[in-house]
Amino acid sequence: MTAVIYNVTINVSDSRVDEWLSWMRQEHIPAMLSTGLFSNATLVKVIGVEQGGKTFAVQYRSDSMQDYERYEEEHAQKIQARSAELFGEDAHSFRTLLEIMDSFSGAQ
Secondary structure (H helix, E strand, C coil), X not given: CCXXXXXXXXXXXXXXXXHHHHHHHHHHHHHHHHCCCCXXXXXXXCCCCCCCCEEEEXXXXXXXXXXXXXXXXXXXXXXXHHHHHXXXXXXXXXXXXXXXXXXXXXXX
């Protein structure tokens, strides 16, 4: 079984960052995890010079490609539509699917 990371990178306009972060933490990420198809999520801020707005990424770990595909078939359209409804042109995103090849830990 191949675990995958569903990575969503989002640029949010400066005027909506606080609202967007609150929505992500309180509604969107919990909704994604409540599908039961992702084992965890990590929200990160992209560090660097911005052309406008702030850029973030959310990485959702799925234990199998089948779980991710089920998310795409059963949940993606509704969940993505909610984001577009609330933030429209103030939050531009792109998605990447990553196959986990190996995992390492510094703890021994």
